[in-house]
Amino acid sequence: MPILWRSFDGQRLLDDGMRHNVRSEVCMMLQALVDGGGVAAGQRLALVLTKQDVVLNSDLRERAGDDFNRILTKVQSLFGHVFSEIRAFPVAASPQAPEVRRGSGIAELLSFWLKPSIPIPMAATEPPEFERAYARLTLLDE
Amino acid sequence: MTERSIVIIGLPGSGKTTFLAALWHLVTDHDGDTALRFQKLSAGDTAHLHRIAARWREAKEQDRTGVAGHRMVSMNLLDQKETPVQVTFPDVPGEAYRRMWEDRDCDPEIADILNAEGVLLFIHSDSIVFPAWVVEQADLAKQLELEVPDGQEVAWHPRLAPTQVQVVDLLQLLCEPPLDIGPRRLAIMLSVWDKAKGDCLAPREYLESKLPLLGQYLRQGANGWTWQIYGISAQGGDYDPVAPGKEAKPEAEQLRKLDQPSTRISLVNGSCESHDLTEPLAWLMQ
Numbered sequence: 001m002p003i004l005w006r007s008f009d010g011q012r013l014l015d016d017g018m019r020h021n022v023r024s025e026v027c028m029m030l031q032a033l034v035d036g037g038g039v040a041a042g043q044r045l046a047l048v049l050t051k052q053d054v055v056l057n058s059d060l061r062e063r064a065g066d067d068f069n070r071i072l073t074k075v076q077s078l079f080g081h082v083f084s085e086i087r088a089f090p091v092a093a094s095p096q097a098p099e100v101r102r103g104s105g106i107a108e109l110l111s112f113w114l115k116p117s118i119p120i121p122m123a124a125t126e127p128p129e130f131e132r133a134y135a136r137l138t139l140l141d142e
Numbered sequence: 143m144t145e146r147s148i149v150i151i152g153l154p155g156s157g158k159t160t161f162l163a164a165l166w167h168l169v170t171d172h173d174g175d176t177a178l179r180f181q182k183l184s185a186g187d188t189a190h191l192h193r194i195a196a197r198w199r200e201a202k203e204q205d206r207t208g209v210a211g212h213r214m215v216s217m218n219l220l221d222q223k224e225t226p227v228q229v230t231f232p233d234v235p236g237e238a239y240r241r242m243w244e245d246r247d248c249d250p251e252i253a254d255i256l257n258a259e260g261v262l263l264f265i266h267s268d269s270i271v272f273p274a275w276v277v278e279q280a281d282l283a284k285q286l287e288l289e290v291p292d293g294q295e296v297a298w299h300p301r302l303a304p305t306q307v308q309v310v311d312l313l314q315l316l317c318e319p320p321l322d323i324g325p326r327r328l329a330i331m332l333s334v335w336d337k338a339k340g341d342c343l344a345p346r347e348y349l350e351s352k353l354p355l356l357g358q359y360l361r362q363g364a365n366g367w368t369w370q371i372y373g374i375s376a377q378g379g380d381y382d383p384v385a386p387g388k389e390a391k392p393e394a395e396q397l398r399k400l401d402q403p404s405t406r407i408s409l410v411n412g413s414c415e416s417h418d419l420t421e422p423l424a425w426l427m428q
Contacts, residue, residue: 016398017200024171024199028183028192031170035182066401078172 004039004083006030007048010055010090013064023071030079042118045083046109047072053095053104084118143218143226146427149256152264153308154236157333157376161264162215162233163198164376164407165419166191169219173404174417177424178219181226190233191215199403201394203381212238212255221424229423230258242315243308244300256321260426261328265309267373268337270352273304306353317365328369329422330360335373335410345373345410370411372422378406 006026012018026047033039049055055064072088080086089112091105130136150158167173169180190213197204212234219227232255242248248256283290296302313328315321332338332345343351349371350357360369379393397406407417 016395017202020199020398020403021196024167024195028170031183070401074172 004033004043004045006045007050010049010051010064010068013049013055013067014058014060019064019067023067023074026071027074027078030075034079034082039082042084044085044087044112044115044118045075045079046112047075047086047088048109049088049090050093052090052092053097053100055090056100057097087112143228145228145230146260147230147258148260148262148423148426149258150231150233150262150264151239151256151312152236152331152333153240153266153305155269156236156264156266157331157374158236158264159194159204159233160198160376161262161331161333161374161419162191162231163194163204164404165423166195166217167198168404168407168417168419169217170195171404173402176418176420178221178227178229178420181218181220184216184218184228188215191217194233198377201377201381201397203384205384212252214255219420221427227427229427232258239312240301240308243303243311248315248321253320256316257323259323259326260423261316261326262331262422262426263309263313263328264331264333265305265353266334267332267348267352268334270305271303272352273307304355306355309353310356310359313359313367314365325366325368327426327428328360328367329426330369330371331422332371332373334375334377335408336375336377336379338373344412345371346412348373370422370425373408373410374419375406375408376419378408 006029008022008026012022030045049068055061058064068088068090072086076086089105089109091103091109092100093103093106095102095104150161152158168176169178172180194204212232214230214232216228216230219229221227234252234255238249238252280290300308330345330349332348335345338348341348341351349360359365360367378397380391381397382388382390382394397403400406404417407419409416409419409421411421
């Protein structure tokens with residue numbers, strides 16, 4: 001799987017108490033994946049903020065936007081070395097308000113998903129030099 | 143990985159679980175410079191830590207029924223030399239320690255936990271029970287023109303003993319078999335320090351002023367403790383109560399509005415103040 005997708009409910013960012021837990025939950029879930037060996041080298045990460053319409057229609061949209069940016073910055077600083085690319089996608093799959101387009105942000109997310117995998121940079125290694133001729137025998141490609 | 147164990151002791155409601163919650167938040171959020179840093183999730187049960195830290199972030203008091211029974215929690219941390227260290231803490235309800243004082247008894251399981259090399263002792267600085275003499279109480283009642291009825295003696299119970307008496311006894315018990323494991327370090331944590339700040343005393347002065355028996359016991363090195371004292375405010379103010387129907391606290395509302403929850407934390411060591419709750423742990427592990 002070339003992409004890992006972590007979504008969280010934008011409505012939770014509007015709650016004074018829950019917003020602090022969102023950041024922690026995102027980071028801890030990623031930490032568990034990394035510690036458990038669940039992230040393959042070269043994978044990309046999409047941080048998806050759902051219910052963007054609810055956020056945009058709230059008086060707290062500016063604070064929620066700042067919180068979302070803080071989550072992105074935190075994830076980039078903690079897991080930037082693990083993922084080849086980390087991007088944020090605010091989406092509104094089924095908005096309740098007419099101001100936001102239905103499916104807003106989904107196309108960008110899918111494009112990110114469909115991007116070709118970034119080859120993992122490998123350090124060039126010299127083959128070991130064996131003293132015995134027998135040890136230098138290799139398999140022929142058929 | 144080096145394994146270290148630290149036991150957190152204190153009477154009920156002294157702030158042990160709140161400290162663990164704030165500590166877990168601080169290290170996993172990588173928020174600011176700390177003496178010990180988060181390394182990775184441990185294989186053990188971190189669900190308890192996640193649960194109490196979530197309540198702490200939402201500025202809600204810890205649900206004591208939810209944390210009934212003791213739990214062992216481990217944190218994989220890095221010290222300042224980047225050496226991995228696994229610190230194990232028991233989260234034991236204060237009733238277990240109260241039982242040691244009142245019933246002179248201790249579960250074998252708790253006794254095993256108490257064999258840790260470092261001790262964090264929590265004392266709620268805002269609910270210290272001071273020694274009270276009958277003569278003084280009667281005089282006070284007289285001054286307030288309160289009636290003191292005859293024949294209504296209150297039977298003595300160990301729970302009525304002053305805080306410092308209970309705490310000194312607890313420390314002495316740790317230096318007696320089967321709990322004695324030789325010299326160890328003790329960090330005294332005066333919790334709810336935000337409420338004690340009004341007295342304008344440093345933690346050590348506060349100890350000498352409010353808990354003189356404990357101060358004298360430690361100063362004289364009666365049981366050979368190597369000790370340090372801190373003032374700690376792990377919440378930063380009053381949190382919303384657990385019981386349904388109770389009013390939310392305006393202070394909790396203000397604390398939730400802070401963008402960085404770790405700024406609620408305050409640790410005072412002498413005249414230095416920081417948010418670093420790992421400092422006492424690092425000192426205990428020296």
